[in-house]
Amino acid sequence: MRKFLPIVLLALFALIPLVGLSSYLMHILILVVMWSVIGMAWNLLGGYCGQVSFGHAAFFGVGAYSAGIIYTKLGVSAWWGIPLSIIVVALVALVIGYISLRLRGPYFVLSTLAIGEVFRVSAENLEGLTQGNLGILIQERTWVEKIWYFYIILFIAAVTFYLIKKTIASRLGYYFVAIREDQDAAESLGINTTLYKTIALCMSAVIAGLAGAFYTNYMGYIDPDVVFSLSDISIVTVMVVMVGGVATFWGPLVGAVIMVLFAELIRSIPMLGAAHQTLFGILLIIIIIFLPNGIAGDTSKILRLLRIRRSS
Amino acid sequence: MSLLEIRGISRFFGGLAAVSDVSFMVDKGAIVGLIGPNGAGKTTVFNMINGFYAPSKGEIYFKGEKISQLKPHQICKRGIARTFQVVKPLQRMTVLDNVIASAFVRARNRAQAEAMAMETLKFTGLYDDRAILSKSLPLGKRKKLEIARALATQPEMLLLDESCAGLNPSELNEAIEIIKKIRDRGITILIIEHHMKVIMSISDRIVVINYGQKIAEGTPLEIRHNPLVIEAYLGEAQSA
Numbered sequence: 001m002r003k004f005l006p007i008v009l010l011a012l013f014a015l016i017p018l019v020g021l022s023s024y025l026m027h028i029l030i031l032v033v034m035w036s037v038i039g040m041a042w043n044l045l046g047g048y049c050g051q052v053s054f055g056h057a058a059f060f061g062v063g064a065y066s067a068g069i070i071y072t073k074l075g076v077s078a079w080w081g082i083p084l085s086i087i088v089v090a091l092v093a094l095v096i097g098y099i100s101l102r103l104r105g106p107y108f109v110l111s112t113l114a115i116g117e118v119f120r121v122s123a124e125n126l127e128g129l130t131q132g133n134l135g136i137l138i139q140e141r142t143w144v145e146k147i148w149y150f151y152i153i154l155f156i157a158a159v160t161f162y163l164i165k166k167t168i169a170s171r172l173g174y175y176f177v178a179i180r181e182d183q184d185a186a187e188s189l190g191i192n193t194t195l196y197k198t199i200a201l202c203m204s205a206v207i208a209g210l211a212g213a214f215y216t217n218y219m220g221y222i223d224p225d226v227v228f229s230l231s232d233i234s235i236v237t238v239m240v241v242m243v244g245g246v247a248t249f250w251g252p253l254v255g256a257v258i259m260v261l262f263a264e265l266i267r268s269i270p271m272l273g274a275a276h277q278t279l280f281g282i283l284l285i286i287i288i289i290f291l292p293n294g295i296a297g298d299t300s301k302i303l304r305l306l307r308i309r310r311s312s
Numbered sequence: 313m314s315l316l317e318i319r320g321i322s323r324f325f326g327g328l329a330a331v332s333d334v335s336f337m338v339d340k341g342a343i344v345g346l347i348g349p350n351g352a353g354k355t356t357v358f359n360m361i362n363g364f365y366a367p368s369k370g371e372i373y374f375k376g377e378k379i380s381q382l383k384p385h386q387i388c389k390r391g392i393a394r395t396f397q398v399v400k401p402l403q404r405m406t407v408l409d410n411v412i413a414s415a416f417v418r419a420r421n422r423a424q425a426e427a428m429a430m431e432t433l434k435f436t437g438l439y440d441d442r443a444i445l446s447k448s449l450p451l452g453k454r455k456k457l458e459i460a461r462a463l464a465t466q467p468e469m470l471l472l473d474e475s476c477a478g479l480n481p482s483e484l485n486e487a488i489e490i491i492k493k494i495r496d497r498g499i500t501i502l503i504i505e506h507h508m509k510v511i512m513s514i515s516d517r518i519v520v521i522n523y524g525q526k527i528a529e530g531t532p533l534e535i536r537h538n539p540l541v542i543e544a545y546l547g548e549a550q551s552a
Contacts, residue, residue, distance in 0.1 A: 169422070170422065171416045171421075171422070174409065174416055174425075177404075177405055177413070178402050178405075178414075181401075181404060181405060182401075182402055184396075185400035185402065186402075187384040187385050188362055188364075188396075189388060189414040189461060190417035190465050191385055191417070193385070
């Protein structure tokens with residue numbers, strides 16, 4: 001039964017649009033699936049390989065701008081940005097990995113935080129390439145209906161899920177977890193830690209970049225403040241996985257559902273402004289204290305709490 | 313020909329010479345003990361053989377090849393495995409997964425790695441604990457897991473760093489048996505150990521270091537009667 005859960009869930013998701021949801025609900029659904037892709041990408045590097053990144057907006061943004069720039073500069077469809085982003089983001093990740101993966105623990109985290117900001121500031125100032133703060137507008141949308149966008153991101157999510165599941169069960173997965181648990185022990189067990197950390201970073205970056213390239217096509221407008229945002233992309237990525245469950249297969253999906261709904265809920269509160277980040281912070285504190293393994297990682301704990309509540 | 317040859321290695325940390333000009337050889341199939349008082353530099357010697365530190369001076373040869381500039385994972389692939397004094401189990405992995413992760417160095421696929429891991433777990437007596445998360449193992453079994461993990465990389469030479477420290481008497485006898493069984497498989501062993509009963513009963517040769525320098529080398533019997541060694545361990549006998 002458990003074995004078929006991914007397929008059943010995929011089928012269910014594929015059927016949802018057929019009930020005729022409003023455009024707004026379709027938008028929410030697309031965001032949930034897109035964030036689960038970004039979460040899965042982060043989880044591969046941060047959850048399994050233990051290299052926590054606070055700069056995934058760099059990869060998301062480079063993916064988004066790959067699609068945007070070929071549209072404005074070459075005049076081809078922004079959908080070509082999806083295959084193109086794989087190459088561009090992989091190269092960017094190789095360079096970043098070469099520099100920052102020699103750092104360990106908190107130092108690596110800080111370097112990724114800086115890298116995300118470096119990309120945002122660069123995108124703002126390289127006006128010849130990115131049109132700076134003006135942003136890039138995709139003038140003709142491929143579809144008016146949201147349903148095809150939904151199926152495209154759902155396809156990306158399904159492939160990502162399958163890929164990660166296969167990876168984790170293979171040699172790569174064992175090496176990633178070994179590096180997370182103890183880098184010195186892993187190294188002395190014959191694991192080339194630098195090489196495998198770089199592989200984890202590249203895989204993670206490419207997946208996040210795909211989501212970015214999709215975002216450009218879907219939203220039709222990007223600017224540096226949106227796609228390279230520290231608080232709205234990098235931090236939310238970490239939160240999706242923290243809330244859902246670090247190093248679990250379902251964590252990113254659960255986290256994406258909760259975070260997207262939570263963000264929409266907060267947006268509906270009037271006069272809140274930038275204070276919505278405070279609420280994100282409070283949610284994160286609650287999760288860390290009560291469910292350190294996230295919702296998917298602490299299911300047994302949640303069930304036990306519910307049972308006690310019911311019996312008393 | 314000796315399997316491992318250490319030629320005049322030194323290691324400085326700032327101005328401090330943790331190891332200075334140590335040379336010795338380890339013959340194939342032997343068990344060689346490396347002893348010395350606390351802080352003598354034994355683990356630093358291991359860290360240099362294993363590749364964590366490059367020697368500040370001197371060279372290390374394994375099977376006639378220079379290995380002293382290689383990284384730990386390259387040295388492991390050439391056939392030297394080690395255990396850690398402060399055990400480093402991969403905590404949130406099961407015992408079996410710990411050993412599979414290291415068996416992958418030689419295995420071509422997952423099935424082969426698992427078969428190798430199972431065999432190693434039976435050999436070290438951890439088979440019944442294979443499904444337990446390694447962070448919940450007691451110390452005695454963690455020490456065994458260190459050995460199992462090192463063995464799963466199918467080394468020609470094994471560096472054991474205090475694998476018997478902190479064990480109770482029955483675990484100790486078990487550990488000695490395992491070490492002898494490893495030797496009988498043709499694996500050469502270099503062992504750091506404070507437990508004199510262990511080191512005297514299993515070693516073919518013993519190297520003694522103190523303040524980072526080699527002060528004696530010989531058979532257990534020679535070492536037992538060497539005045540320099542007695543002085544290093546007990547202080548000057550006359551002054552007592």
